[in-house]
Amino acid sequence: MKMHDVQAALCTSDLGNEMMRLIARLFPICRSITGKGFRDTLTILQELIPLQVHEVPTGTLVFDWTVPKEWNIRDAYIKNSSGERVIDFQKCNLHVVGYSLPVRKRVSLDELKAHLFTLPEYPDWIPYRTAYYKEDWGFCLSHNHFLALTDETYDVCIDASLETGHLSYGEYYLPGRTENEILISCHACHPSLCNDNLSGIALSAFLAKFLRTHSLRYSYRFLFIPGTIGSITWLALNEKAAARVTHGLVVAGVGDPGKMTYKKSRRGNAEIDRAVAHVLQHSGAPYEVIDFFPYGYDERQYCSPGFDLAVGCLMRTPHGRYPEYHTSADNLNLVRPECLENSFGIYLTVLRVLEGNFKFSATHPKCEPQLGKRGLYAAIGGSTDSAKKQLAMLWVLNLCDGQNRLLDIAERANIHFDVIKDLADLLVDHNLLKAGP
Amino acid sequence: MKMHDVQAALCTSDLGNEMMRLIARLFPICRSITGKGFRDTLTILQELIPLQVHEVPTGTLVFDWTVPKEWNIRDAYIKNSSGERVIDFQKCNLHVVGYSLPVRKRVSLDELKAHLFTLPEYPDWIPYRTAYYKEDWGFCLSHNHFLALTDETYDVCIDASLETGHLSYGEYYLPGRTENEILISCHACHPSLCNDNLSGIALSAFLAKFLRTHSLRYSYRFLFIPGTIGSITWLALNEKAAARVTHGLVVAGVGDPGKMTYKKSRRGNAEIDRAVAHVLQHSGAPYEVIDFFPYGYDERQYCSPGFDLAVGCLMRTPHGRYPEYHTSADNLNLVRPECLENSFGIYLTVLRVLEGNFKFSATHPKCEPQLGKRGLYAAIGGSTDSAKKQLAMLWVLNLCDGQNRLLDIAERANIHFDVIKDLADLLVDHNLLKAGP
């Protein structure tokens, strides 16, 4: 079964809802860049794909960085003088600033305020905050909640530990016909936030599950890592594998209803950049392609000058450009099954381009071959778009000169890669094309 | 006499009308890709230029194709039960589908209808149809004519033959100072259609006639061929000559009142592409330059990947973009003498660019030479555009560094090639430029 026939089948499937169900199941877990929440997440993903879990000890040197202590949290709250939990980690794990030190003390409201974070411009939302590399503690809450706090003495408790342990990450390597790799990387270090990053986790996992059942040209490597420190750790420990990465995508923010956005690799004109731009151009939906800049997700590390991998970032609305980003409003309502499924389809189409982007040579390069005597007009005729297909076939024959790859042809002819690829296959069947230069 | 002085003289000549008279004379002939009509056309052209007529036997293998049987038609009609010719080939040769098999039978109206072709959207026009590579027969007629047919028995007669014979084409080789060739190719296989293709035949023939009387840098090859199979045949039998083609133009649809349209060669940035674009840009009239696509006229074959010749197609309104295309409305009223003459002028200017596009070197490359002491301000002064000409002269002196050709200079200075060329000649006369790098 060809990959895009499968995709057609998927369209009538329940894929979007399946991804939503995974997201809903992962949502309550309190993830951070290390610790139990991250491990629990990987365990659930192992139900879908045979993910290998790596544990890297605290203190391991990874380039200019050091693997941090492991953070775990069991409970946290702020109780008022009546002993009521006015802020309760059990209700929403965003209430605690990530990597907060353990705390247990009585404080006045004024003292407490120095450790409280709110979003006055969205007074009902709880912000998401972390303090990875400075030792501190804090609570996040909605601004309205904050305004309602009365001037009294509070019991503050963060029952957490920050100790020597491990950084965990998940890796799934799917071997293909060649050792050249396509890297699919997502960060999995955020607590109850849906679009950033559960949508990316779900899409990556289902993509891996889907690809497992296919014969693949490229080998694929799926990484489920903590942001920044995770990609740095993986790169530091896997330089040989990194050198085999031919194309790559960082997956993030793929469930919101915004248009697709592709941030190019540092190279700017890599095959992955052209493949994504081509697929988006022919997607029939609004989209945006933006240039690389050295901020954002883990593409920052993959595209550092010492690696300069051909890795872009394919999202819907970019981080920081939607108000719900890094707040409690990035919840199960922001992410929609049909958007997840649409993103999945775009990803799959991009991979199909990469998988099929070969060079062919015309067996009759001098003048057009006579298509009529081979029934090739008939083969494509009948439908109303047969003139379009005939022109596409002439493009393939004209440009298969051993220099152009199929994506070059699709770009120059301004015709969807899938059409070009199908015709190339048909022409190979009729001995009018052969593989290679 | 310089080529563009001659052109100026032509403007006051009767060239447009001369071309119209040739078109009117060729119009009644029933041409097809083989047969007597094609030969008769070549014979008439031989009155203008010493055309060599080639006859290629049926069955000759030409790359992936085979030279077809020769088709000849003497008469054809459909008679009603009263014995009146309701459709008569003698009145209009478009009535018979090209390459129709000989037929002589009685048919009911219903039977007949399966072999009739009309254009409902233009109910007074007769379409032009062929059936080269499937053995069948048919008639074309106006839709109003078709609607008036009564339900009776008809006598159908196509007195034609489809037999082993020859494919004919005309070739005129005009040797120049070098063996590098400029190819001028037109198809001559259409019956009573004026813009497509009699306008191209007339322009090519008069261009050949004009160039014969000049000393030429390039050798010129004029081809009058049946479309597709003709260029394939010529290429198959003349691979060595094809390798000498440095620039080329396919001539078609050059008599209608639409704007000039240039379809670039497959290479896209060949000298011919730049020369035509430059001439059109400075023509003072609307024009369009479009990218190559592998459909259209014989540029499809010249630009097949095994040849990839620098051959574009210079037309007025492109095929298929005017309603009269391939109908009886493409008649002597569609083509206008002033449009033919204008097209001729554009072609001649393009050839002048190619002929004169040499490299020169300044003899005083360091700082400007002193023009005043050589009277070179005077030489160009007086007229109101003397400041423009002075700037043009400075451009020529500045850019004649042995790297740039005159067209490079004309493009960068955004000044008509003719002006640049005249000034280069003047500066050579004053020993301020010398030929070559």
Added chain:
Amino acid sequence: MKMHDVQAALCTSDLGNEMMRLIARLFPICRSITGKGFRDTLTILQELIPLQVHEVPTGTLVFDWTVPKEWNIRDAYIKNSSGERVIDFQKCNLHVVGYSLPVRKRVSLDELKAHLFTLPEYPDWIPYRTAYYKEDWGFCLSHNHFLALTDETYDVCIDASLETGHLSYGEYYLPGRTENEILISCHACHPSLCNDNLSGIALSAFLAKFLRTHSLRYSYRFLFIPGTIGSITWLALNEKAAARVTHGLVVAGVGDPGKMTYKKSRRGNAEIDRAVAHVLQHSGAPYEVIDFFPYGYDERQYCSPGFDLAVGCLMRTPHGRYPEYHTSADNLNLVRPECLENSFGIYLTVLRVLEGNFKFSATHPKCEPQLGKRGLYAAIGGSTDSAKKQLAMLWVLNLCDGQNRLLDIAERANIHFDVIKDLADLLVDHNLLKAGP
């Protein structure tokens, strides 16, 4: 003290007025391409900078040209029959056509008119005219003045000499750490005209004065020359120095209130072209960048094909595009201190780009270095634009791969060169960058 700290200091200085005072002092002098007026100008400039004065004898062959005779004028007038000076050189030196032959004769009004030049479209302005290379004489006057002349006999006197002598020019060579030179060239051959060319003289002289007190990467050569013949003479006598010119600017018309205009070098993409375009783009003011054309100031000679130096021309309103150009209205009112100062700032910023445009390499090219542990967020934080600066720092780290120069980085990041340069210096201090590839 860094060059741009100095510039900041300048902003509160009196530089614009200082330049205006120099212009006012030079204004009354009757300069031409040779003679006492030119020498007097150089003598005044020697008060500011240790200018070397060169004297090239009449008749010296300089490429295709010959150094002309020296022209000096003491007095000139036209007296009416009452003995009154109706035109008086002492009142305005524009009244005499430059390089006029000595004359002393009585003429009728009609005879006189053949030697009078006016500007009917600006009836109160006196035009500026010269007759360098044809031996003639003439007077310029306002059109209203001309219309008031009565029909009588006039005494004409031009007390001038055109004799074997010298062409003078000023040169100031400021050695830097390398022998590669930046050429700053201005013409100084116009009489009482302010924007063209006193503004250029003033800016060049103060630029030289400013740079003297700094340690410089490049050596600088400042030329104060007569237009055309001066640059030709310098190039002819200094071919070795010309070969060391790495970047250059022709300075002219830098005092009017129009927007900055940069005319690119003949190369079009030289480092100077990119540096000026970058600085203007980030100047916050309207500007225009135009392509090279072989007309204008001395860039015509520097960019002749035998030299093809990377020399552009950085002006405000280009010559010929403001009505006051080459008239008595190009006076002390047209040039404004704030415009001179603004032009000076642009020039200095351009030189700062050239001085600082080095290659650096990241010491930690694999993944981002950890900025937090080095206090580098703190180093740039605090101000409201700290996020911008952080992104700029990431750009520097990402693109300092030993291939890019800082200007490449500034262009790609679309961030002012000064910001990039400061951050590169900061990162060198923290051992995160090192010089060189």
